[in-house]
Amino acid sequence: MSKTLLKNGRLICPSEKLDMLGHIIIEGDHIASVGTQLPDNADFDTVIDCNGCVIMPGAIDMRVQSADPGAEHLESLSDLLAAAGNAGITQLVSLPATSPVIDSAVMIDSLKLRASSYKGALFHLYGAMTQSLDNKHMAELGMMAKAGVVGFANSLESVSNSLLMRRIMTYSKMLDKPIIHHCSDPYLSKDTDMNESETAIRLGLIGEPSIAETIILERDLNLVSLTGCRYHAAHISTASSIEALRLAKRKGLPVTADTSPAYFLLNDKATADYNTSFRLNPPLRDEADRLAIIDAIADGTIDAIASDHHPIEMDRKMLPFGQAACGAAGVETLLPLAFSLFHTHSISLTKIVNALSVAPAKTLCLPIPKLAIGTKANITIVKLSSSSVIRGSDFMSQSQITPFEHYLIDSKVAGCFVNGISVTS
Amino acid sequence: MLSKKHLLGIEGMPIPEINDLLDRADYFANRPKQSFPDILSNTTVLNMFFENSTRTRVSFEIAAKRLGASVLNISVNGSSVKKGETLIDTATTLNAMRPDILVARHHASGAPLLLSQHVDAAVINAGDGRHEHPTQALLDALTIKRSLGRIAGLKIAICGDINNSRVARSNLYLLSALGAEVRLVSPATLVSPYFAEMGVPIYTDMEQGIAGCEIVMMLRLQTERMEGREAPSQHEYFHLFGLDTHKLQKAAPDALIMHPGPMNRGVEIDSKIADDNSKSLIRTQVELGVATRMACLEAVAGAKL
Numbered sequence: 001m002s003k004t005l006l007k008n009g010r011l012i013c014p015s016e017k018l019d020m021l022g023h024i025i026i027e028g029d030h031i032a033s034v035g036t037q038l039p040d041n042a043d044f045d046t047v048i049d050c051n052g053c054v055i056m057p058g059a060i061d062m063r064v065q066s067a068d069p070g071a072e073h074l075e076s077l078s079d080l081l082a083a084a085g086n087a088g089i090t091q092l093v094s095l096p097a098t099s100p101v102i103d104s105a106v107m108i109d110s111l112k113l114r115a116s117s118y119k120g121a122l123f124h125l126y127g128a129m130t131q132s133l134d135n136k137h138m139a140e141l142g143m144m145a146k147a148g149v150v151g152f153a154n155s156l157e158s159v160s161n162s163l164l165m166r167r168i169m170t171y172s173k174m175l176d177k178p179i180i181h182h183c184s185d186p187y188l189s190k191d192t193d194m195n196e197s198e199t200a201i202r203l204g205l206i207g208e209p210s211i212a213e214t215i216i217l218e219r220d221l222n223l224v225s226l227t228g229c230r231y232h233a234a235h236i237s238t239a240s241s242i243e244a245l246r247l248a249k250r251k252g253l254p255v256t257a258d259t260s261p262a263y264f265l266l267n268d269k270a271t272a273d274y275n276t277s278f279r280l281n282p283p284l285r286d287e288a289d290r291l292a293i294i295d296a297i298a299d300g301t302i303d304a305i306a307s308d309h310h311p312i313e314m315d316r317k318m319l320p321f322g323q324a325a326c327g328a329a330g331v332e333t334l335l336p337l338a339f340s341l342f343h344t345h346s347i348s349l350t351k352i353v354n355a356l357s358v359a360p361a362k363t364l365c366l367p368i369p370k371l372a373i374g375t376k377a378n379i380t381i382v383k384l385s386s387s388s389v390i391r392g393s394d395f396m397s398q399s400q401i402t403p404f405e406h407y408l409i410d411s412k413v414a415g416c417f418v419n420g421i422s423v424t425s
Numbered sequence: 426m427l428s429k430k431h432l433l434g435i436e437g438m439p440i441p442e443i444n445d446l447l448d449r450a451d452y453f454a455n456r457p458k459q460s461f462p463d464i465l466s467n468t469t470v471l472n473m474f475f476e477n478s479t480r481t482r483v484s485f486e487i488a489a490k491r492l493g494a495s496v497l498n499i500s501v502n503g504s505s506v507k508k509g510e511t512l513i514d515t516a517t518t519l520n521a522m523r524p525d526i527l528v529a530r531h532h533a534s535g536a537p538l539l540l541s542q543h544v545d546a547a548v549i550n551a552g553d554g555r556h557e558h559p560t561q562a563l564l565d566a567l568t569i570k571r572s573l574g575r576i577a578g579l580k581i582a583i584c585g586d587i588n589n590s591r592v593a594r595s596n597l598y599l600l601s602a603l604g605a606e607v608r609l610v611s612p613a614t615l616v617s618p619y620f621a622e623m624g625v626p627i628y629t630d631m632e633q634g635i636a637g638c639e640i641v642m643m644l645r646l647q648t649e650r651m652e653g654r655e656a657p658s659q660h661e662y663f664h665l666f667g668l669d670t671h672k673l674q675k676a677a678p679d680a681l682i683m684h685p686g687p688m689n690r691g692v693e694i695d696s697k698i699a700d701d702n703s704k705s706l707i708r709t710q711v712e713l714g715v716a717t718r719m720a721c722l723e724a725v726a727g728a729k730l
Contacts, residue, residue: 196619200619201588201594201617202436203534203535203556204535204554204556205554205555206555207617274534274535315511318513319512319513320531320534320535320554321533322554
């Protein structure tokens with residue numbers, strides 16, 4: 001059995017209330033020791049000096065759209081899992097908007113079987129809430145639950161029919177699975193290009209008001225109080241949605257939420273030269289929204305940080321802004337961008353680690369990742385104070401369009417273990 | 426000469442450059458029968474119109490020919506764009522034929538900028554989506570200047586569908602830069618409050634909006650927007666926002682009327698006003714379009730005499 005020593009790191013484990021300098025010993029696929037007393041180096045097959053690094057429970061990216069099946073040429077499932085592992089992500093959850101749509105148990109069986117032979121991050125799936133994501137007919141949620149989905153999600157269009165949403169929530173509650181919903185009012189968001197703002201007016205682009213998100217979110221929160229369904233609001237981008245979530249949590253509703261780095265690091269002014277790598281859904285919001293998202297991460301209103309990874313063909317980005325596709329790569333920048341909250345906004349490392357590992361696991365009822373003896377060795381190592389510039393062309397994946405091109409980051413992933421195996425190159 | 430290679434919009438354009446263009450256009454306008462075949466000799470101008478246009482395309486064509494350029498017109502109908510070719514592919518293909526100036530109109534905001542990033546030719550924006558229509562604003566400014574002798578200090582109302590108008594945006598930037606006091610007059614559904622954040626007064630009452638204005642600039646409103654979308658009906662729109670003799674009385678005495686065309690007679694403007702040459706500058710606008718575009722073509726070609 002191979003033995004690896006991670007020494008001199010800062011061990012941060014929110015679930016064990018751990019924040020100390022120390023070491024971890026990995027034996028086979030599990031953690032054999034967590035402590036401060038440095039053992040003798042000679043006993044180990046591998047010794048990694050983690051000086052200046054955070055050693056954290058393995059990061060979980062709870063919002064990834066795989067291009068496979070349907071657009072494998074953009075990024076195959078094996079490439080995605082390898083790239084995610086190399087970027088410090090030990091587990092990821094893929095959304096159902098593939099081609100064909102993940103709306104049946106057979107799709108789930110086949111993808112899980114394929115993923116089990118690939119190296120890198122562990123693979124989980126959301127099933128589609130509706131058949132072929134048509135937002136009209138409930139999909140076979142029960143069969144998909146049996147096949148092992150961790151929740152049910154929609155595409156980038158909300159289920160606008162409140163009766164159908166009520167039924168999906170009621171059914172999902174029976175199955176004890178969460179609903180992961182992208183919120184946007186179909187009428188207010190139709191044919192829009194970016195956030196409604198002075199920038200949109202100047203560019204002659206059609207703006208989506210930020211309340212397009214909040215209107216659907218508030219309806220959903222009312223349905224949660226009616227049905228008792230566990231509900232997760234996906235990639236929240238606006239201050240008004242934060243207010244709604246805060247109120248729902250205060251009422252004790254079973255509600256969680258995530259956001260992604262674009263919504264706490266960028267604002268809609270970034271689109272001022274029609275650069276289509278900033279065309280995202282939800283759109284980049286204004287500066288007040290951005291600051292509200294950071295506050296919500298700090299106070300826990302937003303539970304998780306996810307990448308919102310969505311491979312897009314270059315051809316679909318090299319178009320006038322309003323005609324370009326929404327989305328960008330995210331898995332390979334998630335960790336350094338999340339840790340920038342520590343460097344630039346003084347959010348504690350424990351909070352960041354929690355948002356990247358414990359919170360997604362809780363929402364999805366996965367085993368809570370922890371640095372504890374006897375647990376699976378899913379561990380991410382992040383080096384703080386390591387300046388570099390993001391370049392899409394440096395990505396391991398073929399999916400290289402990022403709104404963070406040339407963005408300065410202050411940390412980098414220095415190692416990642418999935419079930420005791422190193423998955424970084 | 427322009428400080429930038431392309432003419433993509435008025436926003437951010439240095440005022441001296443705007444004045445140079447207007448002076449040169451004025452020079453050409455004073456010589457309406459004269460050709461200047463040396464200015465753009467050995468120059469190829471491609472008119473790429475991805476959106477229907479008669480007056481702008483013809484205006485650019487005549488302007489280019491009067492300067493001695495070879496002109497080619499490409500309209501979207503019958504071009505490879507209809508066969509699924511992307512804007513950039515079309516641009517790259519045409520670029521290989523080495524045109525000197527590309528005059529582009531496109532229904533998507535920002536398309537001329539995208540084109541300019543992929544061709545060697547200088548690009549003139551002939552109207553992109555809801556973004557800008559710089560040559561229209563320049564010809565409007567020239568029209569005002571030649572009619573009233575100045576722009577600074579004038580009260581100018583831009584009336585109609587502001588949200589969807591590139592003409593409104595370019596005129597707002599240009600006329601404000603030259604010292605006019607610009608107001609926007611529109612139903613609240615067709616003017617975003619964000620225009621107010623740019624410091625422009627917005628009026629939703631036509632009579633108040635044009636009160637005391639020396640220039641009333643009307644904009645075209647697509648008829649389908651007045652079928653219960655942004656406005657309940659053409660009938661109501663004309664009643665509240667159409668320019669008629671009664672409302673015009675609120676404007677300054679001898680106020681002049683402009684319209685970038687094509688007009689919806691009886692919807693946004695009463696025919697009696699549109700055709701009254703003592704009040705209407707509409708025909709002058711078209712006429713000065715040629716001289717203005719001559720000045721713009723010359724400027725991007727960098728070939729001033």
